[in-house]
Amino acid sequence: MAVLWTLVPVIVHSAPPLDIVESAMWGREWVVGTYKHPAMPAWFIEAGRYLNGGSVGWPAYLASQLFNLATLAITYLFARDVAGERVATATVLSLLGIEYFSWRSVEFNHTIAQMPFWVGSVWCAWRALQGRGVVWWLALAVMAALGLYAKLSNAMLLLVIAGWILATAQGRATLKTSGPWLAGAVFAVLCIPLVQWLLASGLQPLDYASARGREQSGLATLLFPVNAVLQAAPVALALGLAGFFNRDRGVGNQHALLTSASSWSSLWVLAVAPPLLSVVAALASGSGVRASWMAPALPLLAVLLVSHFQARLTDNVLASLRHVGLGMATLIPLGYAVALPLLGSLSTTAPLRVVWPQAEIARKLSEAWTNETGKPLKIVAGTSWAAGLVGINHPDRPSILTEGNLSWSPWITPERLRRQGALVVWTEGRGSLASPAPANLIVGQSVKETRVTMPGRPVGQDVVIKYVVLKPE
Numbered sequence: 001m002a003v004l005w006t007l008v009p010v011i012v013h014s015a016p017p018l019d020i021v022e023s024a025m026w027g028r029e030w031v032v033g034t035y036k037h038p039a040m041p042a043w044f045i046e047a048g049r050y051l052n053g054g055s056v057g058w059p060a061y062l063a064s065q066l067f068n069l070a071t072l073a074i075t076y077l078f079a080r081d082v083a084g085e086r087v088a089t090a091t092v093l094s095l096l097g098i099e100y101f102s103w104r105s106v107e108f109n110h111t112i113a114q115m116p117f118w119v120g121s122v123w124c125a126w127r128a129l130q131g132r133g134v135v136w137w138l139a140l141a142v143m144a145a146l147g148l149y150a151k152l153s154n155a156m157l158l159l160v161i162a163g164w165i166l167a168t169a170q171g172r173a174t175l176k177t178s179g180p181w182l183a184g185a186v187f188a189v190l191c192i193p194l195v196q197w198l199l200a201s202g203l204q205p206l207d208y209a210s211a212r213g214r215e216q217s218g219l220a221t222l223l224f225p226v227n228a229v230l231q232a233a234p235v236a237l238a239l240g241l242a243g244f245f246n247r248d249r250g251v252g253n254q255h256a257l258l259t260s261a262s263s264w265s266s267l268w269v270l271a272v273a274p275p276l277l278s279v280v281a282a283l284a285s286g287s288g289v290r291a292s293w294m295a296p297a298l299p300l301l302a303v304l305l306v307s308h309f310q311a312r313l314t315d316n317v318l319a320s321l322r323h324v325g326l327g328m329a330t331l332i333p334l335g336y337a338v339a340l341p342l343l344g345s346l347s348t349t350a351p352l353r354v355v356w357p358q359a360e361i362a363r364k365l366s367e368a369w370t371n372e373t374g375k376p377l378k379i380v381a382g383t384s385w386a387a388g389l390v391g392i393n394h395p396d397r398p399s400i401l402t403e404g405n406l407s408w409s410p411w412i413t414p415e416r417l418r419r420q421g422a423l424v425v426w427t428e429g430r431g432s433l434a435s436p437a438p439a440n441l442i443v444g445q446s447v448k449e450t451r452v453t454m455p456g457r458p459v460g461q462d463v464v465i466k467y468v469v470l471k472p473e
Contacts, residue, residue, distance in 0.1 A: 001096065001329035002065035008337045009106040010058045014455070015358035017107035020045060021388035024056045025400040032149075032197035035204040035408040037110045040150045045108065055393040064108035068101050070116035075299040078123035082267060083307040090239070090313055091302045093325035097234030100295050102332045106354075110151040111295050117147030118157055118296035122270050125161050128179060129170055137179035138186055145190035152205055153293070156281070157274040164269055204407070213287030224279065227291035235302045238328065242321035244312050267307070271300035351454050356463070358389050364450045365390045365467060369423045372469045379412060379422035383435040386425045386465070398423075404438025421472030428464040442468045 016024070019041070026034050027046025033039050041063075048059025072092050079088035095101055100112055124140035144161075147154035165171035165180070174180055198205070239245065275297045279289050306313070343352060369377050377394060380387040381401035391398045401422060402408045424445075426437045448469075451462040 001101075001333075002062075002069055004330065004333035005065050005102070005105050006058055006061045008333045009061050009354070012337050012340045013106075013354040015354055015356040015389060016056055016060060016392070018353055018385055018388075019107045019109035020056065020060045021392055022384040023108070024060070024392045025384065025388050028397055029399065029411045031411070032193050033201070033205065035201065035402075036208050037151060037205055038149045038194065038197075040146075041108055041110060041113045044113075054395075060108055061106060064105050064112055067108070067112050067116055068105055071119055071299060072101070074116055074119045074123055075303065078119060078126065078300075079303045079307070081123070081126060082263070082303065083310055086313045086318065087303070087306050087310050090244075090310075090318060090321055091299070091306045093321045094235045094238040094306065095299060095302055096325045097238050097328040097332065098298055099231065099234070100298070102328070103336050106336075111292050114147055114151040114154055115296045115299070117143050117150055118154060119299050121147055121154070121157060121161065122300060125164070126266075126270075128183075129165070129168075129174060131174075134177075134179045134182060137183035141183040141186040141190065145187050145194075148191060148194055152209070153278060154296075156277045157296070160269065160273045160277060163273075164266060168266070201410075202407075210285065210287055213282050213285075213290065224289045224291065228275075228294045231291065231294050232298060232301055234328075235298070235305065238321065238324050239306070241324045242317050244309065244317050244321070267300075267304055271297055271304045351463075353385065355455065356389065357452055357455065358392075361389045361452055361463075361465065362392075362394060364452065365423060365425060365465065366394060368448070368450065368467060369469060373421065373471050375421070375472050377423055378420040378472075379417065380425065381422045381438050381441055381470075382425040386427050386435050390423065390425055401438075401441075403436070404441045417470075419473050422470045424468040424470060426466050428466060437466065441470065445470065 015021070023039075023042040023045045026039055027042035027044075027049075030043070030046070031039050034042075044063040045056065045060050048063055049056065051059045072095065075095065076088045076092045079091045100115070105112065120143040121140060124136050124143050128136040128140055140161075144154070144158050147157070165174065236245075275294050278293045282289050340352070340354070366377060376396040377391075377398045378396060379401055380391040380394075380398045381404050384400070384402060387400050387402070391400060399411055400409060401412050401417070404424070406412060406414065406417075422441065424438055424441050426435045428449075445468040447466055449464055449466045451464055453462050
């Protein structure tokens with residue numbers, strides 16, 4: 001699975017997905033976070049450059065697969081703890097068709113980055129409360145902190161875990177030991193850079209999250225339960241194909257580890273409460289609800305489902321499920337490889353971003369800059385997509401000035417902008433082809449353009465890229 005989802009996009013993509021382009025431009029700054037999110041994906045993409053001769057490529061896709069493998073491995077360990085090896089095996093196999101473990105895994109983003117730490121935090125908390133030793137409390141502190149460095153929404157899970165500890169007699173009893181207090185101290189220390197970044201940014205990521213939520217229509221919010229079911233549907237489909245839900249199945253493993261009501265209720269709370277808390281918080285603040293909020297909870301929901309019906313896990317069902325899982329892990333990436341070029345050529349609207357000729361775009365705009373200035377390109381300005389296509393693999397490794405907003409790119413000062421100049425780029429066209437010009441940077445400047453032909457697209461559907469050269473002093 002990991003090998004195919006690393007190789008297939010390398011072969012069929014002519015440009016990285018948007019989130020990779022964006023993170024690649026941020027990664028070279030080595031910042032704790034940006035106006036959107038903490039910067040963990042950017043760190044891994046930047047580190048991966050050194051494996052690929054200094055350019056973004058297969059390491060960015062591999063990073064996503066490594067995070068997914070970590071998520072599946074931790075899910076297996078957690079499920080084995082709570083319900084045995086058969087449930088753990090069935091859970092992991094049933095997850096292989098989930099979009100974030102398959103076709104959406106080509107776009108390494110904060111949702112994928114947060115998932116191993118989400119499941120890992122639950123596993124460590126579960127073991128810590130079982131009295132497995134102070135090491136599990138310290139592991140929980142590390143997992144919890146890293147989860148926040150991946151995505152701030154992990155705070156919802158941490159609130160639920162804290163509430164779970166306080167609400168149960170077993171949890172309250174642990175507060176009389178040193179484990180929780182040592183974990184709290186380690187967690188606080190690890191989060192110091194994160195807090196400093198949030199305060200220095202004026203809480204920009206919270207404003208961004210609120211704005212993104214408000215972009216969701218009322219219909220999207222109402223359909224959130226439907227979207228949640230659709231995201232989880234591949235788990236039920238895989239189990240169904242393996243005969244898991246057949247009524248005439250014989251009784252399988254009867255040795256359920258989750259025998260107490262408290263264990264079942266704890267698993268329900270840990271799996272369901274965090275995304276529901278996110279929904280409640282969003283609605284209370286007047287924001288919208290995003291379907292991706294369900295993603296990190298999907299592994300735990302799969303554990304819950306399989307555990308509840310684990311007596312159905314006969315040897316035949318497990319054998320069939322192994323074939324189904326292998327089929328999904330093989331056929332979905334191969335189907336993606338076949339479908340993507342077809343979708344790119346048949347679409348009558350804007351072309352998919354991953355089929356844009358990134359290398360040609362970068363070459364034409366870089367030549368325009370060099371011809372007019374004869375200087376290294378140190379700053380590109382525009383939307384993350386337009387500016388990123390020019391900058392991600394440029395040998396001068398320019399910084400991005402996102403939409404011309406200095407507060408969103410604090411690594412660029414007005415003095416640096418005057419001294420080094422900037423190449424300002426934006427696109428014109430239909431639908432998602434278009435991107436706004438950074439108006440504050442192009443006033444009174446000479447606007448030029450270049451056209452790029454999209455492979456496989458009808459004549460006349462070229463991408464028009466506008467640009468302004470702000471010459472360095």
